[in-house]
Amino acid sequence: MTVQAASAHAATPENVAALIDKVIEDNPMHRNFVTRALANVTAAELAHLDAYIDFCKQKGLTIDYLAECYLTIVGDTLREQIYFQKHKKYRYSTFAEIGDSVYFNEEYMSFYMYGLAITSYLWPNHLDLFRFFRETLPAAKTGKYLEIGPGHGYFFMTAMEESKFDTFTGVDISETSIAQTRALIDHFGADKNSFDLLCMDFLKTDLPENGFDAVVMGEVLEHVEQPELFLKQIARLANKDAHIFVSTCINAPAVDHIYLFNNPEELAKMFDACGLRIKSQLIRPYEGKTEEESLAQLLPINVAYVLEKK
Ligand SMILES: C[S@@+](CC[C@H](N)C(=O)[O-])C[C@H]1O[C@@H](n2cnc3c(N)ncnc32)[C@H](O)[C@@H]1O
Incomplete structure (x- = not known):
């Protein structure tokens, strides 16, 4: 476990610690958010998240990839929040506008769903x-x-x-x-x-x-x-x-x-x-x-x- 994750949570399991370290390395601005969030996750929940990351690793996915998945959601959501505050409406309003780029786009949907699962804890x-x-x-x-x-x-x-x-x-x-x-x-x-x-x-x-x-x-x-x-x-x-x-x-x-x-x-x-x-x-x-x-x-x-x- 590295210093960053260890300081965030005394008993952060290995996979979670590695993911958090990579997230902070790739997006240092996210450090405070994720450190505070981690302190709110119980030890049992951390163990579940660790097991989920382990499942991903056994599928051949790397910590780097999972950090990218998670940060894709963080970045995309922030961009849409800025749009929403400005226009007071969501950018799209029909399924036709997003179906192909999201649900039927395997690469993006994979990122999105792995990232979303991780947000269930983070x-x-x-x-x-x-x-x-x-x-x-x-x-x-x-x-x-x-x-x-x-x-x-x-x-x-x-x-x-x-x-x-x-x-x-x-x-x-x-x-x-x-x-x-x-x-x-x-x-x-x-x-x-x-x-x-x-x-x-x-x-x-x-x-x-x-x-x-x-x-x-x-x-x-x-x-x-x-x-x-x-x-x-x-x-x-x-x-x-x-x-x-x-x-x-x-x-x-x-x-x-x-x-x-x-x-x-x-x-x-x-x-x-x-x-x-x-x-x-x-x-x-x-x-x-x-x-x-x-x-x-x-x-x-x-x-x-x-x-x-x-
Ligand atoms: C944001 S995810 C929700 C994942 C999970 N249920 C959760 O709560 O985190 C939305 C899911 O709904 C699916 N979905 C969207 N429109 C649908 C429809 N018309 N019929 C069935 N599934 C749909 C998407 O493909 C996607 O997997």
């Missing part, structure tokens, strides 16, 4: 969402689990490891996401469960009505033109007492965010209109700001909900 807002997901996942519930847009696969794999659902279905429009999710499951060997991964547009699936006991959709609503169609489809596929988890963001630009939510009330109204009711929620304002300040200054707010069918 960005305090994403870590809070991930903790909320784990805390609210009904560990003892059985039946059928469906996830829309598993992306890097980390939530999907966590659900397989930490719940007793009998079958797990993932639907993602990107082949790169499906491949990353499959590789993660293979590596972590959740072989006791049966799983199925479908590479297609969720709106074009013919999954069974009332067929799922859990439906999870993390960070997808802001990526689609008509989020209400996704929510209506979720309400249709979920069982009466299904666990429904949805996360998204408000005023949070990214290269592929095309639907802008302006405040939590808009989301609450949309859930209601789509046949869903909020059971519990996490409203995560911008670091160091209140919800009101974040809204007034158009700063990103992350939100996650546990919903039920009305």
Whole structure:
């Protein structure tokens, strides 16, 4: 372990320490952010992140590559935030504008998904969402689990490891996401469960009505033109007492965010209109700001909900 990572966290595991050192070496301006962030990650979470980096290394990916993945998201997000503050809107608003450059561009999508998985631990807002997901996942519930847009696969794999659902279905429009999710499951060997991964547009699936006991959709609503169609489809596929988890963001630009939510009330109204009711929620304002300040200054707010069918 090098001096930099050791000073950030007394017990930083080797892979995490190496990644942090490389991130700071490549982008010294990020040192304070990442050092503070690391201090907020528990030892158990650090061990999980270390195991994730180990999985990547076993796939032949280097620490240098992973640092580049992570810093690509950091840089892209910063650029989009500057655009958003200036124009008060996301740069793109249609799937046609971003599909080929993001979801169907294997090189970029690989960067993006490995980087995003790492932010689940290194960005305090994403870590809070991930903790909320784990805390609210009904560990003892059985039946059928469906996830829309598993992306890097980390939530999907966590659900397989930490719940007793009998079958797990993932639907993602990107082949790169499906491949990353499959590789993660293979590596972590959740072989006791049966799983199925479908590479297609969720709106074009013919999954069974009332067929799922859990439906999870993390960070997808802001990526689609008509989020209400996704929510209506979720309400249709979920069982009466299904666990429904949805996360998204408000005023949070990214290269592929095309639907802008302006405040939590808009989301609450949309859930209601789509046949869903909020059971519990996490409203995560911008670091160091209140919800009101974040809204007034158009700063990103992350939100996650546990919903039920009305
Ligand atoms: C930002 S990633 C979310 C990854 C992960 N769920 C998370 O919470 O970090 C969004 C994922 O949604 C997928 N996606 C976007 N539009 C989709 C659609 N119409 N049907 C299925 N998946 C879609 C993308 O390919 C990508 O893998």
